[in-house]
Amino acid sequence: MIEKERTYPIRLLMYEALMERIIPNHPKLSFIEQDYKAWRAGYKGELQTDYRLSFLPEKGFHIFRDLRLQDEKWHFQIDTLILTLRYILLIETKAYAGTLFFDKHSEQMFQTKDNQEKSYDNPINQVRMQAWHMKRWLQNHKFNVPPIYHLVAISNSSTIIKVSDRSLNNLIVKGDVLLSRVLQIDEITSNPSYTDKEVKKLSKSLLKNHSPHYPDILKQYSLTPDDLQKGVQCPSCLSYGMSREKWVWRCPVCEHRSKSAHHKSVKEFFLLISPTIKNRMCKDFCPDISSRTITNILFPLNLPFTGTNKGRIYHMPPDIETFFDPVKK
Structure with a gap:
């Protein structure tokens, strides 16, 4: 068994x-x-x-x-x-x-x-x-x-x-x-x-009593967030820096539009930066996105969280491999 x-x-x-x-x-x-x-x-x-x-x-x-x-x-x-x-x-x-x-x-x-x-x-x-x-x-x-x-x-x-x-x-x-x-x-x-x-x-x-371990992989290689490419990645041309226009992401390079391109960025934030997310923590990872936009994209994801309002902290889901839907092209 x-x-x-x-x-x-x-x-x-x-x-x-x-x-x-x-x-x-x-x-x-x-x-x-x-x-x-x-x-x-x-x-x-x-x-x-x-x-x-x-x-x-x-x-x-x-x-x-x-x-x-x-x-x-x-x-x-x-x-x-x-x-x-x-x-x-x-x-x-x-x-x-x-x-x-x-x-x-x-x-x-x-x-x-x-x-x-x-x-x-x-x-x-x-x-x-x-x-x-x-x-x-x-x-x-x-x-x-x-x-x-x-x-x-x-x-x-x-x-x-x-x-x-x-x-x-x-x-x-x-x-x-x-x-x-x-x-x-x-x-x-x-x-x-x-x-x-x-x-x-x-x-x-x-x-x-099983206790999963979440290593700090950036620390393991003496890396910092400055060693990473910033912004939301375009699922079409793979460039970084998509902009938010109403409820859609637009790529300034190839003009591709996507409603869920940020899913991958949120997942990578959990894996590389921190197993928890506060609104302001995303600014270094996606500097071109406003705090209000960050709030608007995190809330609908139904992530585990603690706290309320401005004190809300989102937590990495235990099933992170399959938690996010595939990015829609």
Whole structure:
């Protein structure tokens, strides 16, 4: 049973908004695009893990995808969590290509690709730390602590895996054998730790305590709003700086008119500038638009908000990927 679906990562939405808005030929654009491709590959790898685990029996396996919890002052994020009556399994998915060597002595992972070798933090340690946090989280929330297993799933089918010690083979699996490894763990764990009622209670608590993270992507690359193109973008010629004429946006470059061109700008403001919007905050992002116009375009969007009148603050919708209708051409 899928208790929590995997949604399109907010970080990828931020990358896509940034690559769209950043000043053309910006010196950091190539680094941003490179990081975006890495995150995109990671997401695709997680989708492959989801597909492979979809063959598990519907009954008895409670699957949580992309779960982020708080352990006291720390947060920890789990790619995939499987909850059963007898155990919890945490799976960290990696999409590395080339040849991977896991060194038990140095606790590092080395990647050889295109005749170049790089070292990375060992993902085994990463998922092991998640298990440590998970144990503490269960204790702090007054739940029994069952056996907590952890695996690293390598989603790229062409990746070669080498280990310095055979014991590591129990912790690292290729995607095509992930299902069989999960079923193997299921077979060797027989004693129940929870009742059906307790599993249901724990599932509700995990969902309730899920805490999404909204990174500051401009800060990550030492960028400011001045590195972004300003104004509402024309959906036809893609230039910026559409003007508002009554209830229609007009492009001064190609004369295209649109009623909803501002939807994309509001979405990009949430993703790049702030998860909340006050009227005056939009002036730097769209300097050619009056405060009254900003009020008139935000109110009909039915965004979540707090406060009233001039003190109203609009909040980024949790379903921002699909919240805004497609821009009408």
